[in-house]
Amino acid sequence: MPYDVVVVGAGPAGSIAAYECAKQGLSTLLLEKSPLPREKPCGGAVMYHGIRVIGGHLPRRLVEQRIFGLRFSLPNGAKAEFVSDKMIGITVFRNRFDEYLTKRAVDAGSELMEDTPVIHAATSDGTAIVRVKDGSEFHSRFLIGADGVNSVVSRSLGLRPERKDLTKVGLGMESDFYVGEDGVDRATNGNPSVLEIIPARNRISYGWIFPKREHLAIGVAGSGVHMRALRSVFDQFHRDVEERLHMHLPLEKRRTCFLGGDGLGSRNVTDRAILVGDAAGFVDPMMGEGIAYAMKSGVFAAAVIDSAIEEGKYDAASLSEYQILCKKEFSANFRMAAWAGSRGTAFAERILPHVSGYKLASDVMSMVARGEIGYADIPYLILKSLPRQLPGVLMQVVKSKMSVSY
Numbered sequence: 380m381p382y383d384v385v386v387v388g389a390g391p392a393g394s395i396a397a398y399e400c401a402k403q404g405l406s407t408l409l410l411e412k413s414p415l416p417r418e419k420p421c422g423g424a425v426m427y428h429g430i431r432v433i434g435g436h437l438p439r440r441l442v443e444q445r446i447f448g449l450r451f452s453l454p455n456g457a458k459a460e461f462v463s464d465k466m467i468g469i470t471v472f473r474n475r476f477d478e479y480l481t482k483r484a485v486d487a488g489s490e491l492m493e494d495t496p497v498i499h500a501a502t503s504d505g506t507a508i509v510r511v512k513d514g515s516e517f518h519s520r521f522l523i524g525a526d527g528v529n530s531v532v533s534r535s536l537g538l539r540p541e542r543k544d545l546t547k548v549g550l551g552m553e554s555d556f557y558v559g560e561d562g563v564d565r566a567t568n569g570n571p572s573v574l575e576i577i578p579a580r581n582r583i584s585y586g587w588i589f590p591k592r593e594h595l596a597i598g599v600a601g602s603g604v605h606m607r608a609l610r611s612v613f614d615q616f617h618r619d620v621e622e623r624l625h626m627h628l629p630l631e632k633r634r635t636c637f638l639g640g641d642g643l644g645s646r647n648v649t650d651r652a653i654l655v656g657d658a659a660g661f662v663d664p665m666m667g668e669g670i671a672y673a674m675k676s677g678v679f680a681a682a683v684i685d686s687a688i689e690e691g692k693y694d695a696a697s698l699s700e701y702q703i704l705c706k707k708e709f710s711a712n713f714r715m716a717a718w719a720g721s722r723g724t725a726f727a728e729r730i731l732p733h734v735s736g737y738k739l740a741s742d743v744m745s746m747v748a749r750g751e752i753g754y755a756d757i758p759y760l761i762l763k764s765l766p767r768q769l770p771g772v773l774m775q776v777v778k779s780k781m782s783v784s785y
């Protein structure tokens with residue numbers, strides 16, 4: 380019997396899409412290549428605007444650290460820190476977080492087939508069809524391609540070129556280092572609620588130290604063209620972090636993966652099919668943040684498919700509402716991130732230390748991470764808040780001048 384929707388890939392995008400479809404009463408099949416739980420190369424920082432998609436709640440056991448701030452250590456030695464009194468995100472292990480989202484989709488009524496790689500997808504006037512490795516085929520009214528950055532669905536449907544364009548995708552390598560709770564405490568000077576971002580030596584990619592409960596997630600990422608020597612950039616960064624923290628960090632396993640890109644510049648719908656998450660390329664082009672965008676795009680895809688089924692429309696034009704929703708929600712953030720990212724670390728060195736420590740700057744960072752505002756709202760918010768914040772800002776400037784002259 381054909382399904383209403385087949386979702387390919389049980390990452391955050393696919394599991395959220397499957398949950399939303401099943402919740403609407405659509406018969407939904409979720410196909411996942413790997414046995415679950417599966418590993419995913421990732422720093423594991425989920426910003427609050429992603430957690431909002433699941434109602435702001437997650438079982439405590441999945442939350443490694445609650446995150447309240449970001450710290451940037453810049454190549455010229457300057458630091459900039461933005462810490463909020465509100466939680467801006469969490470760190471997780473992706474295998475457990477993703478498994479939870481998949482179970483949530485199953486509990487809502489989705490059928491799950493794990494260890495089932497899809498090898499081909501096609502759509503025709505009457506149906507969408509996916510073929511899996513053992514030769515079985517599944518038919519559905521709609522198909523959601525949530526199969527990540529190397530998406531088979533997007534290639535089969537002709538929505539993406541065969542070969543990866545390194546100018547458009549990112550590349551990253553990461554690992555979790557076991558250091559125990561004491562080690563996390565030492566590495567973070569007793570404050571594991573801050574994500575640390577450190578430009579790598581090549582000044583064009585960046586690295587991170589994200590605290591978990593007993594591990595430090597450490598990695599590097601950057602534009603594909605600048606990351607050809609990925610392993611040596613990562614190994615150098617690993618050594619630099621050891622030196623910086625005065626800690627030995629035994630490496631167990633390097634994990635590497637492309638990062639999606641150019642999501643809004645490409646077509647993400649065709650007749651009977653929609654791409655979501657990394658398969659669509661929805662990743663912040665500066666920081667590589669993709670989990671929250673994957674989750675949101677899963678919600679949009681399910682909503683658009685639900686309306687299309689109600690109206691009995693299956694063509695790309697009817698699904699183009701999805702492109703509009705994604706553009707409206709993501710484009711200002713992605714454009715601003717691409718603009719800032721293209722300016723490299725010199726830009727960050729010029730701007731970040733000067734706004735570090737201001738409550739207004741921390742509030743803005745927190746509101747963006749929490750999904751209360753988008754990047755495009757920042758100038759307006761600053762103009763609106765400045766009169767109120769001006770006395771504090773002036774006081775801070777005076778203080779900093781005094782500390783220089785003494």
Ligand SMILES: Cc1cc2nc3c(=O)[nH]c(=O)nc-3n(C[C@H](O)[C@H](O)[C@H](O)COP(=O)(O)OP(=O)(O)OC[C@H]3O[C@@H](n4cnc5c(N)ncnc54)[C@H](O)[C@@H]3O)c2cc1C
Nearest residue numbers: 388390391392412421422423424497527551656657669670
């Ligand atoms: C090194 C690195 C670090 C990152 N760190 C962060 C971070 O800290 N925070 C953040 O927000 N983002 C981060 N990202 C980006 C983030 O990991 C992705 O944007 C996010 O995982 C996208 O979710 P998704 O569901 O679209 O894809 P995925 O999480 O990749 O899920 C796709 C799923 O599809 C399955 N699949 C693939 N092919 C098939 C097939 N043929 N048939 C069936 N199933 C298939 C896969 O097994 C997988 O389960 C990082 C990325 C990298 C590479």
